[in-house]
Amino acid sequence: xDKSVQKITNNVSLIASADTWIEGLAIEQLIKTSNLPDMHYxxxxxxxxxxxxxxxxxxxxTQNKIYPALVGNDIGCGMSLWQTSxxxxxxxxxxxxxxxxxxxxxxxxxxxxxxxxxKVEKGINIHNYDRALGTIxxxxxxxxxxxxxxxxxxTTFDTLGLNKKHLQLLVHSGxxxxxxxxxxxxxxNYNHHGLTVDDKNFxxxxxxxxxxxxxxxxxxxxxALRFLDAIRANGNCVVDINHNxxxxxxxxxxxxxxxxxGATPSDKGYVVIPGSRGDYSYLVKPLITDExxxxxxxxxxxxxxxxxxxxxxxxxxxxRLGHKYKREDLYRTALGSRVVCGSKELLYDEAPQAYxxxxxxxxDMIDAGLITxxxxxxxxxxxxxxGECSA
DNA sequence: ATGTTC
Numbered sequence: 180x181d182k183s184v185q186k187i188t189n190n191v192s193l194i195a196s197a198d199t200w201i202e203g204l205a206i207e208q209l210i211k212t213s214n215l216p217d218m219h220y221x222x223x224x225x226x227x228x229x230x231x232x233x234x235x236x237x238x239x240x241t242q243n244k245i246y247p248a249l250v251g252n253d254i255g256c257g258m259s260l261w262q263t264s265x266x267x268x269x270x271x272x273x274x275x276x277x278x279x280x281x282x283x284x285x286x287x288x289x290x291x292x293x294x295x296x297x298k299v300e301k302g303i304n305i306h307n308y309d310r311a312l313g314t315i316x317x318x319x320x321x322x323x324x325x326x327x328x329x330x331x332x333x334t335t336f337d338t339l340g341l342n343k344k345h346l347q348l349l350v351h352s353g354x355x356x357x358x359x360x361x362x363x364x365x366x367x368n369y370n371h372h373g374l375t376v377d378d379k380n381f382x383x384x385x386x387x388x389x390x391x392x393x394x395x396x397x398x399x400x401x402x403a404l405r406f407l408d409a410i411r412a413n414g415n416c417v418v419d420i421n422h423n424x425x426x427x428x429x430x431x432x433x434x435x436x437x438x439x440x441g442a443t444p445s446d447k448g449y450v451v452i453p454g455s456r457g458d459y460s461y462l463v464k465p466l467i468t469d470e471x472x473x474x475x476x477x478x479x480x481x482x483x484x485x486x487x488x489x490x491x492x493x494x495x496x497x498x499r500l501g502h503k504y505k506r507e508d509l510y511r512t513a514l515g516s517r518v519v520c521g522s523k524e525l526l527y528d529e530a531p532q533a534y535x536x537x538x539x540x541x542x543d544m545i546d547a548g549l550i551t552x553x554x555x556x557x558x559x560x561x562x563x564x565x566g567e568c569s570a
Numbered sequence: 571a572t573g574t575t576c
Binding site for chain 2: 231251252253256285308310311316317318319320353354355356358359360362363423
């Protein structure tokens with residue numbers, strides 16, 4: 180257990196074994212962030228990598244203020260896993276790949292009634308970003324059909340309503356332009372100083388943030404429904420978990436605010452930790468929950484990795500891979516899956532080579548006593564974008 | 571990450 184938990188400073192821990200690659204700049208950013216006023220604990224996950232000033236793949240605990248810049252622009256970004264009714268045995272990859280011509284367009288009128296009622300049910304009153312609702316976006320966002328590669332815990336697998344004969348659908352997306360607009364407005368007023376809990380705008384930010392989280396959840400739901408519709412299947416949501424958000428939390432008896440930036444909550448039930456498009460994803464059971472005796476909640480801050488973690492920066496991947504792989508080489512992966520990605524830059528930026536092997540990240544969390552694995556999922560078809568310009 | 575880049 181101890182070999183996968185590094186104590187970086189007095190209040191900074193890192194969930195990673197000594198041989199897991201973590202970029203030096205990411206550690207520097209982690210330490211720098213731990214020195215912000217009112218920062219009590221910081222925990223880096225094994226997928227930690229550098230971001231713009233603050234690291235990605237980490238959780239931050241404050242007591243009397245929040246830092247919207249730590250959450251970032253993609254408020255509510257997360258992962259949802261759906262069990263579909265589509266049979267794995269009937270998959271024809273090339274036929275499947277052609278079914279998603281329309282999924283980046285705004286939802287048409289046939290969705291209006293559903294969208295309107297779901298917005299009311301989720302308490303979403305904002306309408307400015309309706310055109311983006313139900314769309315994946317760019318960057319590392321995707322929708323991926325998967326198949327079960329191996330089941331480690333059959334009881335839990337069955338209890339969750341999963342079926343290995345049928346495809347799963349994993350959706351990674353967030354709050355699109357809505358979250359971005361909330362962060363931009365906040366930074367314009369407060370720069371990176373954060374908001375104290377008694378600031379007149381504290382509740383206003385939190386209300387906007389919470390609405391963006393619900394908007395992102397609805398976005399993933401609509402993306403999943405539209406991908407299911409495209410293949411004429413139906414499905415059920417098995418897990419949905421946000422990894423970019425700030426929420427109230429008690430840590431070691433202290434009431435405060437837990438920021439997660441690319442950090443999956445361990446106190447919200449089962450979660451999926453996705454690998455790159457050429458790697459397995461893992462359905463896992465978090466072990467540090469509100470029921471766990473308080474031995475060391477500040478070590479992982481009720482958080483887990485949100486993926487395999489970037490190894491290479493965005494923008495440098497084409498240069499690193501271009502001489503070895505032509506564009507056509509990247510539409511299939513080593514696991515036999517198919518990739519739909521009309522954007523050349525995204526095709527390279529999100530290549531499997533740009534990410535760490537997910538198994539090392541999973542193993543670090545197992546060794547740290549944070550998770551057990553329920554099932555391993557294999558990518559079948561990853562959808563990024565159809566067109567060059569929409570990414 | 572981003573109704574997408576001046």
